[in-house]
Amino acid sequence: MTNSWVEHAIWWHVYPLGFLGADTTGADRRLEHRMPRLERWFDHLTRLGANGLALGPIFDSGSHGYDTIDHFAIDPRLGDEADFAEFIEKAHARGIRVLLDGVFNHVGRGFAPLKRAEADAAAPENAWFRRAADGSFENFEGHDALVALNHDEPAVADYVVSVMNHWLALGADGWRLDAAYSTPAAFWRSVLPRVRAEHPHAYVFGEVLHGDYVEFVEASGLDSVTQYELWKAIWSSIESGNFFELDWALQRHAGFLETFVPYTFVGNHDVTRLADQVTDARHHAHALVVLMTVGGTPAVYYGDEIGLHGVKEERAGGDDAIRPAYPVAPTADWPGEEGREVFELHQRLIGVRRRHPWLHRATTNTLSLSNLGYVYEVSAGPGERLVVGLNLSDEPLVAAGVTLAPHDWVIVGE
Template identity: 60%
Template sequence: MSWSDHAIWWHVYPLGFLGAERAALPADEPPRHRLPALADWLDHLIGLGCNGLALGPVFASETHGYDTVDHFRIDPRLGTEDDLTELVERAAARGVRVLLDGVFHHVGRSFGPFADVARRGADSPYADWFISEGDDFRTFEGHHRLVALNHACPAVADHVTAVLGHWLDRGVAGWRLDAAYAVPRPFWRTVTDRVRARFPEAWFSGEVIHGDYAAHVTEGGLDSVTQYELWKAIWSSLNDTNPHELAWALKRHNALLGTFAPQTFVGNHDVTRIASRLREPRHLAHALTVLFTVGGTPSVYAGDERAWRGVKEEREGGDDAVRPAFPATPSGLGAEGLPVQRLHQSLIGVRRRNAWLVRAQTDLHTVGQAVLSYTLTDPDTGSAVAVALNYGAEPATAALPKAPWTHAAGDAVVPSGAGSVSLPPLGWSVATAARTP
């Protein structure tokens, strides 16, 4: 197993988390040294059972971080390169790896090379970095402020390769590649092959919302992609009391696991928080159970472990509710949401004790009107994890293979050696067996 097979990420959007200004600081203002404050959250991250800190954008940008203007400079609203280096070193001292978020499909209009092209046109040495379309340049999904890079230009590949290596040299463990689905896969292969020649243990996860997930790994050279199909199936199947939807998604998830371990999640900085998405609050336990038992590399979006709420809206500023400022230290969280935090700790504990789950296939047993049960088995040792979920408001029974089950989590206990479990209304159960017959 590589280190990434043991990774469980705590995902932070720094500009929001640290209460940064909404827009770039004036050039004559000193940096705000906010990044080191994240080190005060390492105990919280570790206490959850996570061992990775996945950072949202930290590079100089115009506003929200995804309109980068300098990939080699930390956003002054967050601090300096020394501040990031200090955070990475303090995290490493606690056994925590740091993941950076790189935006390489597009840039902000203040990005130096684009500003030069806008000023000098074809006379700019960066003219080939961008693609003209009519009176303007190609953009990201029609957003005027986000100018798309020309990924057929070798100099762009050189630039991205240099950026990735620069920060890997400073101790980060890998990269989330924003909008990876919109970048040609051969471009990623060129860049990742070159970077891996220097940093063979670096981990690359691409943001892929739709399309051929596996091809971004096999053709693009990525290690993982975001599993949006499973994310949608988890909350949608619970809201519709339709376990068949999740069962279908789990079968497709199995197919991916034959190639790679997808990055799994029930929340991130781009979507409505899971506590707001679910119509039935008690379904939160079901969603988390799926996240931490099925194959993949799980991540927890900061605040979800306390059942924070927030709805993403399709408008300017529509992400604000899911990207709020946090208190200065974990003590500022108070007691609200502590039961959900303990639930995370319990389920992550199951995951930690069964690290083989990262690539485990899901075997379905009961897929009923409001019931889903499945098991995962380690092919090397025969150890197994059994999950049973009652979506509905009536008691239910779920079938499971007979095994020497031991209760691990949930409000229902699978009798050792039994072939089923009785679930209370909206009940759930996780059981483990050291070896199945």
């Protein structure tokens, strides 16, 4: 594994357009150098205990960032390439890795090769896009503003290789591949060797919602995929009082770890926030305990580390609540007492992760299981063992040598 640095990576995941207060409707795309403001949050990131910044889209797009117009240009609402260069330099000086979000499954309507294809039926760029039976360009999941690329076209693979290598050469440390589940695994298998030939230490993982994770990783050559199964099981088992769901997910998770280390999370830019998924605030900590004590490469979505609420809605602008603006810079009274308590909990649990880096590849073994009580052992080898207890009940939990007060949690072996 050439990107062994990932074993120690803990990501703070930021959606830059929202975080920096840019207009995401496409109505105002004027140049504004917002990206340097993100540098003011490096102290916050490192105090949290993270050492990586996973950025959402930063490339020129028509609206929300996932309708890319030019993969070689920084979105003017964020700044320009000079801002990016300074940003990378300052991040690396702080020991912060930077991950970019690559949207290579589809493009926005303003994408120059698409414009050429629309203007001239004989243009070679027509081969870059899939056509429906009626001759129109196919779109992504019914979104007409997102035009699907034809991944059987060699020129598309060449283009993606050139984009990935361009930004890695400018200092990026890796890529999240948006909607990788909609892109043929064989496409990534053709692209990634050419990227790794120039940048062997880059970390590349794909957005995959469901299906056979292991098969996709092996077929695509990706380092990892998003562990949505575990994400769902964590909040759902806690909210419904059914730890059997989480136990089953962790058994499957252990199987994944035999092949690859999943990218793990309890929140991101596409889902309702944990603080709303789990309605009993006493149990928010339980979700984070699981995230930070099981195998994986964990990410904390900005706002979750201070307990923000936000519900995703299936409508225009329905993502705005989960992609809010942060202050221009941290202030002495931000984020308030409740937010600081949540932040300190994150610090405490990320500290566990830091003290036990073997957790990256650790697997779990169930010691005690009921609907409202769960005790599991997490281990990776001799001398590498913790016991985690979770209690959702109004009654004390005494099981597997662990004693827990109502609604409490514990990590034994720390």
